[in-house]
Structures are given as C-alpha cells and as structure tokens.
Amino acid sequence: ELLEYAKAGEFYSNHPIGKAILNYGSVEVSEWDIQGHNEKAGYGVNALYCGKEILVGSRKFLESHNIAIDSAEDFGTVVYIAVDSELLGRVIVEDEIKETSRKTIDELNAQGINVYMLTGDNQKTGRHIGKALGIDEDKICTNLLPQDKVSKLEEIKSKSKKGTIFVGDGINDAPVLAMADIGISMGKIGSDIAIESSDIVLMNDDPYKVLEALNLGRKNHQVVLENVGFALGVKIVVMVLGVLGIANLWLAIFADVGVSVLAVLNASKILTKKD
Structure with missing residues (x-):
C-alpha cells in the first residue's frame, strides 16, 4: 500500500x-x-x-x-x-557512489581545485557520502533547496579566483548549472532542463570525464598560446627585416601562408591525445 x-x-x-x-x-x-x-x-x-x-x-x-x-x-x-x-x-x-568518483575528486584536489558537495540530503547522509568521497567536512553543504544552492554557489564564486564548475543532474540543479562559469550535466540520468542549462553534457555519466575535459582544455589552451606566440614572433621578425631591406617576397609569403600551415600542423598534435 x-x-x-x-x-x-x-x-x-x-x-x-x-x-x-x-x-x-x-x-x-x-x-x-x-x-x-x-x-x-x-x-x-x-x-x-x-x-x-x-x-x-x-x-x-x-x-x-x-x-x-x-x-x-x-x-x-x-x-x-x-x-x-x-x-x-x-x-x-541510498545513493550509490560511482567507481570513478573518489579517483576524480582525489585528482582534482591534487591539482589544487577545491571540491564542494551541494546536496538536498540531510546532514547525516551528506557527511557520510562526502567522507567516502574524500571531501573536507567544511565543504559538505546539506539540506539545500534550489535557492540555497544558488546562494551557496554565489558564496563560492566570490572566493574563487579562476572561476567555478558545477556538475549536476536534477531539476533542482538547473539554476546553479546556468549560473556557474561552466555547467556540466549527466546525459543519461540528467533531467531535460538540467541538460539544457549546462555547457557540457557527459553522455556516459562518468564523473572522471570532468577531469578529462579539464585536461583537454589545458592542452587546447597551450596549443593556442604556442600558435599565437609563434605567428606573431615570425611576423615581427619579418617586419623588422623588411624595414631593414633584408626580407624578400618569399620570406613574406612564408610569414603569411607558411606560418598558417605550421600552426595547423602544431594544432593537429592534439589528435594523438584522443585517449
């Protein structure tokens, strides 16, 4: 009944x-x-x-x-x-902790990223799960309604120097997913509104993909800086040589087309890191 x-x-x-x-x-x-x-x-x-x-x-x-x-x-x-x-x-x-959750949080902490848990569960449950995941007790926030999660994220954002990432799956998480600098939702168990509110969707619901996304972002950022620095450096050198009357037409073509080709080749090395 x-x-x-x-x-x-x-x-x-x-x-x-x-x-x-x-x-x-x-x-x-x-x-x-x-x-x-x-x-x-x-x-x-x-x-x-x-x-x-x-x-x-x-x-x-x-x-x-x-x-x-x-x-x-x-x-x-x-x-x-x-x-x-x-x-x-x-x-x-009772929540079931995914196999990769503890590994994900340990590696995030190792990279200097502060991990918080925002949950609507009661204090006893929240602390039990948070402890099993290796989250500091003062960063486990329990008994939160949707508006409470928003207030808590605003507080965390005010302390953060580099921005915030929020990972969630439910209707209650939608406002926080939209408010975070990067919102990540679960594609399989996530509600439609949570998926719509997020920037990234994890199609297999594996928390470790959060870490992989961060690592991939760093690699992309590194390649962009390399390409911009290389392109500007070559153009400045050729420009100076042109002013001195040393640069010829072929050097100018290399500074334009050649640099573009080399930048593409440098960026293509990311394809070898797909695993």
Whole structure:
C-alpha cells in the first residue's frame, strides 16, 4: 500500500529518486486513477489518487502541510508518504557512489581545485557520502533547496579566483548549472532542463570525464598560446627585416601562408591525445 501511493505520487517524476521508486517492486499504478498532480520543485508532490489526497516528499514538505514527523534522522534520502493528512510511512533511497568518483575528486584536489558537495540530503547522509568521497567536512553543504544552492554557489564564486564548475543532474540543479562559469550535466540520468542549462553534457555519466575535459582544455589552451606566440614572433621578425631591406617576397609569403600551415600542423598534435 505504501509503495502504491509512493508510485502514484512519483508517476510523472523525472528525478532519479522518483524513477528509483517507480522501478522498484511489482506494484503497478494506473495513470487513469491519478486525478490531479502538482509538483513543488525541491520539496515534493501533491497528488489526488483514487479519491485520496497524497503527499510524497521531504520532511519540510509534509510539515508545511501540518503533518507531524518524528525527529529521528534516517540514513539515506528519505521520501515521506502521507494519505489524507496522515503519515503512512517512508521510503529510504541510498545513493550509490560511482567507481570513478573518489579517483576524480582525489585528482582534482591534487591539482589544487577545491571540491564542494551541494546536496538536498540531510546532514547525516551528506557527511557520510562526502567522507567516502574524500571531501573536507567544511565543504559538505546539506539540506539545500534550489535557492540555497544558488546562494551557496554565489558564496563560492566570490572566493574563487579562476572561476567555478558545477556538475549536476536534477531539476533542482538547473539554476546553479546556468549560473556557474561552466555547467556540466549527466546525459543519461540528467533531467531535460538540467541538460539544457549546462555547457557540457557527459553522455556516459562518468564523473572522471570532468577531469578529462579539464585536461583537454589545458592542452587546447597551450596549443593556442604556442600558435599565437609563434605567428606573431615570425611576423615581427619579418617586419623588422623588411624595414631593414633584408626580407624578400618569399620570406613574406612564408610569414603569411607558411606560418598558417605550421600552426595547423602544431594544432593537429592534439589528435594523438584522443585517449
């Protein structure tokens, strides 16, 4: 019964937690039995199912509807379910840490990049996952709503000298993805609005691709500086030789066409770094 009402509330959800609930167990819900559905981003869902009013969402969401919940803080992401203003129970979803996540964060820290975790999960869950990932305790920010994530990123941006990158996948992450200097979303599990708001989409949802993108960006930047420096250097030298009457036509052609060809050849070395 609990799972049936939970699925009815999450029936139209694109959030990974909602999908996890919908895909769990053999209980099925008919769309024809859902007479109403209203989602409040970052809080929960208010639905009308088989004539009963269902609330599915966070502790704050149910408490805002005057439904009392005990003070115990469960481990994991907790989704509370209430029917006709009475608490029916809760569903606990635990995040699964990807194999490459710890490696990614370790290498980012080694490069001097500060890593923060912004999550809507409760403090107990957030700190447990953050510790497993090797994130400093003072950089683990929990119980954040979408507007709280925006405020926190603004605070982080004010401290950053080189800019910020935000990686996210949900509807709640969309404002922060758009606000960050570089927004990176997950292509497989990410919501449509998160993908639209981001600058880069990771098609296989592998966090280590964030590090690969940074390394590739550095290589591109290095090649651009090499090409600009080489091109300007050759042209200045030929210009000086021309003023002194030493440069001939062929040297001028080399300074123009030849430098362009050499710049292309220098840039093509990036192709050997595709792995």
